[in-house]
Amino acid sequence: MEADAAKLIGAGIASLPLAGAGIGLGIIFGNFLAGAFRNPSAAAANRTTMFIAFALTEFTGLLGFVIALIILGN
């Protein structure tokens, strides 16, 4: 296999974590909304926690994105 082709395939594989991050974010926001609809008065107090969970989950996907960029850049 040519080196360039292998590089492109590698970059594609390295961006797969974004799919996992997408699923994870859906779970976080979905569960937050499910909880918030059941008990709207408790929703405001937990919004910060939700955003932190969002940030941490998103980070795992972005690591893959950065690795893909590094592969493409070299």
Place this chain on the structure above:
Amino acid sequence: MTLPSDAAALAGALLQRFVADPMEQFVIQPLIPLSLGPFDVSLTNSTLWMLITVAVGYSFFFAATRANALIPGRMQSVAELAYEFVAEMVRDSVGPNGMKFFPYVFTLFIFILLSNWLGLLPSLTFLPHELHTFTTTSHIAVTLALGLLTISIVLGYSLVKNGAKTYKMFLPSGLPVAIAPLLLVIEIISFISRPISLGIRLFANMTAGHVILKVFAGFIVTLLGAGATLKAVSIIPFLGILAVTLLEILVGFLQAYIFAILTCIYLGDAEHAADH
């Protein structure tokens, strides 16, 4: 500029002029070359946009708070809204003693927010390439520096306030002795990765958003040059650009918010390390 009469020639000229590499927007170009001994301290387009960010933030808050009225006007309302938003964040996460960190967190929030949003401005194409819109937060050198600054403040404050009890930041109380060494190692690794995660999150979000915007823009130009039938299709990537721009406004705010709230939480850890 004289336009070529032939449609194909026009498309070719457009393609050459506008369909550039989507990564080209991130190139740092020196405006005023300077050097300090072995170091290159040129005034670059990155520096210029940082200065613009600071100038916009400073002049907005200067203008908004110049005539302090009991019943705030429009600008003062926005300034008060921003103040209260960050102040509440600091009070909730760090506690009542945390307001001494308010200036830092507020500056951080406004700087990141404004550089994210100013980077979304369209470039003026008649200007030379060095003066095109530049997002300072799309460079890991900038975001990692901000992350390291935050973590240095956390660690320095904890050492000053808690002294030797700083180790409690890495060791929750009421832990079985057998598991403590393992957890200590994990917590220290987690602490070291914090500035990295702060930096990469902001940098990757901004880079990804701007690459997508420019890729869509490339689609439009390519479709415009691809013949009469495909010309009509170019409205689709244009609507795509509109949607992504709106999303980027949200993401720019959200990333500034997350950076600020994580800073507050880390400062809160340092503030309360000796309490338990």
